[in-house]
Amino acid sequence: xxxxxxxxxxxxxxxxxxxxxxxxxxxxxxxxxxxxxxxxxxxxxxxxxxxxxxxxxxxxxxxxxxxxxxxxxxxxxxxxxxxxxxxxxxxxxxxxxxxxxxxxxxxxxxxxxxxxxxxxxxxxxxxxxxxxxxxxxxxxxxxxxxxxxxxxxxxxxxxxxxxxxxxxxxxxxxxxxxxxxxxxxxxxxxxxxxxxxxxxxxxxxxxxxxxxxxxxxxxxxxxxxxxxxxxxxxxxxxxxxxxxxxxxxxxxxxxxxxxxxxxxxxxxxxxxxxxxxxxxxxxxxxxxxxxxxxxxxxxxxxxxxxxxxxxxxxxxxxxxxxxxxxxxxxxxxxxxxxxxxxxxxxxxxxxxxxxxxxxxxxxxxxxxxxxxxxxxxxxxxxxxxxxxxxxxxxxxxxxxxxxxxxxxxxxxxxxxxxxxxxxxxxxxxxxxxxxxxxxxxxxxxxxxxxxxxxxxxxxxxxxxxxxxxxxxxxxxxxxxxxxxxxxxxxxxxx
Numbered sequence: 001x002x003x004x005x006x007x008x009x010x011x012x013x014x015x016x017x018x019x020x021x022x023x024x025x026x027x028x029x030x031x032x033x034x035x036x037x038x039x040x041x042x043x044x045x046x047x048x049x050x051x052x053x054x055x056x057x058x059x060x061x062x063x064x065x066x067x068x069x070x071x072x073x074x075x076x077x078x079x080x081x082x083x084x085x086x087x088x089x090x091x092x093x094x095x096x097x098x099x100x101x102x103x104x105x106x107x108x109x110x111x112x113x114x115x116x117x118x119x120x121x122x123x124x125x126x127x128x129x130x131x132x133x134x135x136x137x138x139x140x141x142x143x144x145x146x147x148x149x150x151x152x153x154x155x156x157x158x159x160x161x162x163x164x165x166x167x168x169x170x171x172x173x174x175x176x177x178x179x180x181x182x183x184x185x186x187x188x189x190x191x192x193x194x195x196x197x198x199x200x201x202x203x204x205x206x207x208x209x210x211x212x213x214x215x216x217x218x219x220x221x222x223x224x225x226x227x228x229x230x231x232x233x234x235x236x237x238x239x240x241x242x243x244x245x246x247x248x249x250x251x252x253x254x255x256x257x258x259x260x261x262x263x264x265x266x267x268x269x270x271x272x273x274x275x276x277x278x279x280x281x282x283x284x285x286x287x288x289x290x291x292x293x294x295x296x297x298x299x300x301x302x303x304x305x306x307x308x309x310x311x312x313x314x315x316x317x318x319x320x321x322x323x324x325x326x327x328x329x330x331x332x333x334x335x336x337x338x339x340x341x342x343x344x345x346x347x348x349x350x351x352x353x354x355x356x357x358x359x360x361x362x363x364x365x366x367x368x369x370x371x372x373x374x375x376x377x378x379x380x381x382x383x384x385x386x387x388x389x390x391x392x393x394x395x396x397x398x399x400x401x402x403x404x405x406x407x408x409x410x411x412x413x414x415x416x417x418x419x420x421x422x423x424x425x426x427x428x429x430x431x432x433x434x435x436x437x438x439x440x441x442x443x444x445x446x447x448x449x450x451x452x453x454x455x456x457x458x459x460x461x462x463x464x465x466x467x468x469x470x471x472x473x474x475x476x477x478x479x480x481x482x483x484x485x486x487x488x489x490x491x492x493x494x
Contacts, residue, residue, distance in 0.1 A: 171344025307485025409468025
């Protein structure tokens with residue numbers, strides 16, 4: 001069901017000694033952290049394999065039937081027995097077991113599986129890294145779906161490069177990934193991880209103090225860069241700068257100076273565009289995989305796609321006992337595709353299912369309603385609706401950039417550079433400025449670029465397109481844009 005992550009020894013939780021876990025042999029298993037460690041090192045496992053292990057360990061010494069395991073791990077979903085066998089094989093590999101000589105997992109012919117070891121609560125004993133202080137690293141409170149390989153790749157790049165920026169469109173999960181990396185890599189940073197939530201700051205002036213506070217320090221009123229450098233000097237730390245886009249010029253300059261002056265400091269930034277700072281390496285995030293329209297109407301087949309698994313997980317969080325049926329599967333696939341596999345959009349749509357059902361939720365996606373659907377009350381204001389998430393990006397554009405974004409929202413699907421020039425060039429812009437602005441919109445993750453055998457094509461995510469249409473309808477340029485589009489389509493034979 002979920003791809004098995006390739007091996008990478010990412011760190012433990014910093015030896016925090018939490019007693020929520022269970023240990024057996026050299027292993028420690030934590031449900032709260034959703035992780036398995038061996039001798040303090042993370043053992044990479046897919047989410048479903050972990051769920052199988054939790055179910056077996058919690059019934060230690062009991063034979064658990066295949067039917068019960070399936071019911072616990074895939075609630076409300078009909079799956080083939082081969083899926084369970086796949087994850088049992090993955091667990092045996094991770095635990096060092098074999099089917100013939102299982103130290104931990106035994107197969108009871110005709111009955112099921114049994115976890116044979118004794119799992120005891122992990123004692124709350126300080127370890128060598130207990131001194132690690134993490135004043136502002138948010139807790140991981142939810143299961144993370146569909147990014148196992150991304151976590152492995154981003155971990156490797158951050159450890160190798162020291163300065164990495166996670167870049168992607170609104171709602172794709174940049175902060176979620178940054179928080180996970182902060183927790184997973186604590187072992188590599190004995191002086192801790194400092195998480196700076198820049199999205200809540202109103203301007204550049206507050207950035208230095210927030211950065212110092214995240215590391216557990218304060219700055220003098222007349223602070224200079226040397227004061228901030230002194231806080232991090234000779235400390236092997238990870239500094240996470242989250243949501244940089246609205247203070248990007250200031251943060252780029254600060255991050256560049258910190259990186260060049262402090263060889264022990266690593267920097268992880270999140271932004272809708274790269275910082276364009278010396279030493280920075282950009283790691284682009286992509287949407288969750290969606291099923292193709294040609295996929296057979298099978299819930300089991302659909303749940304192999306991360307977008308569907310994520311959507312159903314969020315529906316079940318809002319509606320206990322929800323079951324994905326084969327009948328609803330094509331509609332769920334359509335929802336995932338219309339929302340381009342963007343986690344925030346999928347989460348907000350999943351929250352509508354208890355009120356509207358799958359069919360009506362899919363139908364409502366054709367209008368502007370999706371932009372106003374509300375999410376968690378505890379989310380930052382800019383992420384409580386899709387409209388707010390896009391407003392955040394739109395307001396950071398200058399007026400020429402806003403104009404081009406509005407005008408190209410008339411395109412459905414892929415379009416070419418020539419099409420952009422033909423449609424977006426009105427009285428206030430020429431072809432040169434439109435070409436330059438299009439490049440800016442690509443760099444700001446508002447327009448996606450695709451290289452094909454027929455050349456470069458561009459595309460707006462469907463939610464961004466709907467947002468752009470809502471903006472152009474409030475102007476007097478809608479008619480002119482429609483005429484330009486019609487003329488281009490006629491002249492190009494489209």
